[in-house]
Amino acid sequence: MKADQLNYEGDSEKDDDKDYEAGSEGKDAQFNEVPIIDEEDDEEHVEVDEELEPDQVMIAKLVKGQPFKRMVDSVIRFNIGLIFNSKEHMREIFKDYAIQEGIEFTIMKKDKVRQTYKCAINGCGWRAHASCMIDGVTFMLKTLSDQHDYHRVYNNKKTKVKWIASKFKKLVKSNPGIKVKVIGDLLRESFKVSVDIRRLYRVNNRALKELAKDHAQCFGYLRRTFIGVDGCHLKGPFGGVLLSTVFLDANSGIFSLAVCICEKETQDN
Structure with missing residues (x-):
């Protein structure tokens, strides 16, 4: 060069x-x-x-x-x-x-x-x-x-676990059961770098932990369960109070969970 x-x-x-x-x-x-x-x-x-x-x-x-x-x-x-x-x-x-x-x-x-x-x-x-x-x-x-006259280094010290995990994060995400040997072969083929098997296991574990964090973050975006409790007084020969528990279904419609008719709206009821 x-x-x-x-x-x-x-x-x-x-x-x-x-x-x-x-x-x-x-x-x-x-x-x-x-x-x-x-x-x-x-x-x-x-x-x-x-x-x-x-x-x-x-x-x-x-x-x-x-x-x-x-x-x-x-x-x-x-x-x-x-x-x-x-x-x-x-x-x-x-x-x-x-x-x-x-x-x-x-x-x-x-x-x-x-x-x-x-x-x-x-x-x-x-x-x-x-x-x-x-x-x-x-x-x-x-x-x-940029003139480098010496031989290529295949066991580069810059290939840390964090760096390798960032390069293969998408691969592990699409295939969580991938073997570490496959990651090592792809690393050697794509980047011409060879690392020991222990580092590859650490790379796989780190990528899986980051994947678990992504699942935990996605869980926070799910619909939170809404449960409402209300009561109304019944007018008629018998009287009493109608208590009902409802929540929203997947279509944002009201779905009844439980219904109770009691004499009064108290803590025991």
Whole structure:
């Protein structure tokens, strides 16, 4: 793969520490360029734009990048200028990319304004660096060297139980009795990753527990049983009180459960 490097100051490996300062200066420069208008000036010399642009549109113009999107076949491809929604989103995407390409990387820098990833193998040139944009939330990929010269890692440490369960949750939901061996074969075929049998059992149990939580949440949306108790006084030669218990059926109709005729409406009755 061809290595791409961003050739401007502040984005090389030696100048990664300047991202915060450069970002702050750029942010101040944007605000310093805005002219200050005195409210006491004559109206003839003041031009006011009545249709001001929203903050998101202004930020989009200042951040000339490309939002990250997965390919149709779910393959992840990186290029300089990609924008991630947040640092958590960026870590999730890079974890999927590491498993996809069989790379084990270490996070060199992971503060609020910088994210730097490097291959864990000494001598490998794979490296990616991103810094926070002026909005303080999104991150832009500014340095990328995607040349990985070493062999593929099949037992990747990034394949945690939580990650595998998230990928096979729908499969377990549609087939709760699936065998862990089938999950292992699909994991090896789809992601080229091999894990031990104990981890696969933990993956299956975790997916089943999440499925049980979904059932519990769905139970809360069911129709709650409504039972009403009422009584009316009977007028005639015998008198008394008619007590009845009713509830709503599936067609929202009134259905009688029990009927009782007593002398008085008391607690004993």
